[in-house]
Amino acid sequence: MTGLLVEWKTKNAKETCKKGEFLGRKIPPGVILALEGDLGSGKTTFIQGVGKGLEVTDLEEVRSPTFTLIQEHLGKFPFCHVDLYRISWDEIKNLGLEEYWKTSLGNSQNQWVIAIEWAQKIKEILNKEQEENLLIIKFETLSFQERKISILGNRKWKKIFKKS
Numbered sequence: 683m684t685g686l687l688v689e690w691k692t693k694n695a696k697e698t699c700k701k702g703e704f705l706g707r708k709i710p711p712g713v714i715l716a717l718e719g720d721l722g723s724g725k726t727t728f729i730q731g732v733g734k735g736l737e738v739t740d741l742e743e744v745r746s747p748t749f750t751l752i753q754e755h756l757g758k759f760p761f762c763h764v765d766l767y768r769i770s771w772d773e774i775k776n777l778g779l780e781e782y783w784k785t786s787l788g789n790s791q792n793q794w795v796i797a798i799e800w801a802q803k804i805k806e807i808l809n810k811e812q813e814e815n816l817l818i819i820k821f822e823t824l825s826f827q828e829r830k831i832s833i834l835g836n837r838k839w840k841k842i843f844k845k846s
Contacts (some may be wrong), residue, residue: 683774684818688843691824696722698829699731704818705833706735706781708842711759712815716801716808719821721767724829725799728819729763732797735759749778758796766800774804814838 692698707780710717716733717725738757751769755761766774779798798804808816814836822830833843 684813684816684834684836687817687833687839688798689833689834692724692829692831694827695724695727698727698831699734701831702728702731702733703735704731705842706732706795708735709795709817711795713795714808714812714816715795715797716804716816716818717797717799717821718802718818720823723821723823724831725819727763728821728831729797732795733757733761733763736795759793762794762796764796764798766798766803771803774807775778779804779807 690701692701705715709732715729718740719725733755736755736757736759738755738761740755751765753763755763764777764779769777779796801808816835817839818834820832821836822832824830833839
């Protein structure tokens with residue numbers, strides 16, 4: 683069952699990035715980060731922080747993959763960053779996203795951390811099979827700089843956020 687795990691308010695992009703870094707340091711491989719929010723609400727900034735927390739070696743390459751759609755990065759765990767903003771449902775079905783989490787569901791040494799911007803477009807794909815590994819991260823713009831970040835997920839994730 684999915685419920686609210688934590689809600690953060692950040693005052694600027696630096697704080698949003700720091701919250702992502704906190705999460706990146708805490709999450710295990712196999713997690714799917716489903717990011718939802720309007721354009722400019724802080725999703726990519728947060729993912730840059732996640733990349734830092736995951737010790738991504740090409741940190742400057744962690745940016746919006748809007749035109750490449752999927753970027754893969756090396757770090758503590760393999761990290762996949764997906765941006766679905768510009769594509770249709772028919773195109774999404776042919777991307778092969780399921781292959782990333784199928785690999786992550788097994789006991790493979792190559793379990794991914796998967797971050798998906800505009801994840802609300804793929805609710806049909808993110809089904810009960812992924813629920814155990816899913817964190818839904820919702821972004822709300824409060825002002826020009828301020829953001830509200832709500833993280834929802836299975837109760838098993840609560841321990842991650844005790845000291846946030």
